[in-house]
Amino acid sequence: MPTMKEVAPGVWIIEGVFVNAFLLEGRAGECILVDTGFSYWFSAIERGLSLLAKRGHKLAAVFLTHGHGDHSGSARLFAERYGVPIYAHRLELPFLDGTMSYPPPDPTIGGPHAFLTRLVDERSKDLRPHLRALEYGEAWCASEGEIPELPEWRWVHTPGHSPGHVALFRERDRVLLAGDVLESVNFDRWGSLVRRKPGLWRGESPYICNWKQAEASVRLLAMLQPTLILCGHGSPLGGRVVAQQLGAFAASYPVPERGRYVGTGAHFDEGGAFQVPPAPFDRGLFFASATLVAALAASTAYRTVRGRHLGSH
Numbered sequence: 001m002p003t004m005k006e007v008a009p010g011v012w013i014i015e016g017v018f019v020n021a022f023l024l025e026g027r028a029g030e031c032i033l034v035d036t037g038f039s040y041w042f043s044a045i046e047r048g049l050s051l052l053a054k055r056g057h058k059l060a061a062v063f064l065t066h067g068h069g070d071h072s073g074s075a076r077l078f079a080e081r082y083g084v085p086i087y088a089h090r091l092e093l094p095f096l097d098g099t100m101s102y103p104p105p106d107p108t109i110g111g112p113h114a115f116l117t118r119l120v121d122e123r124s125k126d127l128r129p130h131l132r133a134l135e136y137g138e139a140w141c142a143s144e145g146e147i148p149e150l151p152e153w154r155w156v157h158t159p160g161h162s163p164g165h166v167a168l169f170r171e172r173d174r175v176l177l178a179g180d181v182l183e184s185v186n187f188d189r190w191g192s193l194v195r196r197k198p199g200l201w202r203g204e205s206p207y208i209c210n211w212k213q214a215e216a217s218v219r220l221l222a223m224l225q226p227t228l229i230l231c232g233h234g235s236p237l238g239g240r241v242v243a244q245q246l247g248a249f250a251a252s253y254p255v256p257e258r259g260r261y262v263g264t265g266a267h268f269d270e271g272g273a274f275q276v277p278p279a280p281f282d283r284g285l286f287f288a289s290a291t292l293v294a295a296l297a298a299s300t301a302y303r304t305v306r307g308r309h310l311g312s313h
């Protein structure tokens with residue numbers, strides 16, 4: 001069951017076992033839902049909204065850091081129930097208006113999360129007519145901007161995990177909502193997954209579709225020198241040394257030695273993906289299938305021999 005707590009003035013985290021959503025107090029009497037969890041998160045987020053309603057804040061918009069199903073799963077339900085827009089970056093729109101699906105995750109980079117992506121089917125979704133493209137900021141062109149509902153925050157384009165991924169930053173107290181550029185729990189190692197020791201890691205690695213961009217985005221966020229980092233996955237990370245930790249992580253960002261999106265990666269424009277590298281040979285799947293076939297063959301052979309043996313008596 002997701003729990004909700006205030007982690008900075010007017011910044012609420014709704015923390016689940018796997019993924020987080022956030023409520024930000026915006027203009028007077030308003031709040032904004034940043035990411036929406038899976039579709040079954042609707043009632044948990046609604047409980048959070050009723051708490052903020054008691055403080056006089058009504059939902060004014062949904063803001064998606066990106067469109068993956070664990071972040072956009074209940075966006076439509078909120079847009080319809082509250083009659084609010086769903087903001088997303090232009091490069092994310094083809095994956096949210098039914099045009100196409102995201103490039104498939106890469107199970108070959110290894111680890112528990114990558115292993116599990118073989119079982120997940122990320123379908124394209126259609127959030128029209130509620131979708132609204134983020135307006136590019138004047139000074140920074142396509143890389144930064146604001147939405148009217150969140151005057152204290154600016155969004156920063158941080159591609160790599162997905163083409164139109166954006167983070168949110170509040171200058172006044174240097175609070176950073178990093179989405180899936182970073183995660184504060186490591187889902188790529190079995191041991192870390194069990195211990196759930198907090199620490200900075202690359203966000204949902206099997207879904208990173210351009211590693212060069214992902215690395216550049218982490219460096220960009222490190223330059224913001226945050227004092228509190230709120231990730232799409234894992235608990236909040238704060239304190240005096242967190243900016244230093246992020247700087248160190250950015251300086252030695254762990255890119256896998258090989259993988260589908262290491263090297264050239266996938267490329268996108270406002271029409272969607274126009275270049276996606278072919279799927280590499282999936283050794284993990286090959287060995288798992290070979291083991292299964294061998295086990296079935298051994299079991300069949302055993303039953304045949306045993307049947308003959310019993311038949312001879």
Ligand SMILES: [Zn+2]
Pocket residue numbers: 066068161180204207
């Ligand atoms: Zn994601």
Ligand SMILES: [Zn+2]
Pocket residue numbers: 019068070071180204232233
């Ligand atoms: Zn995610």
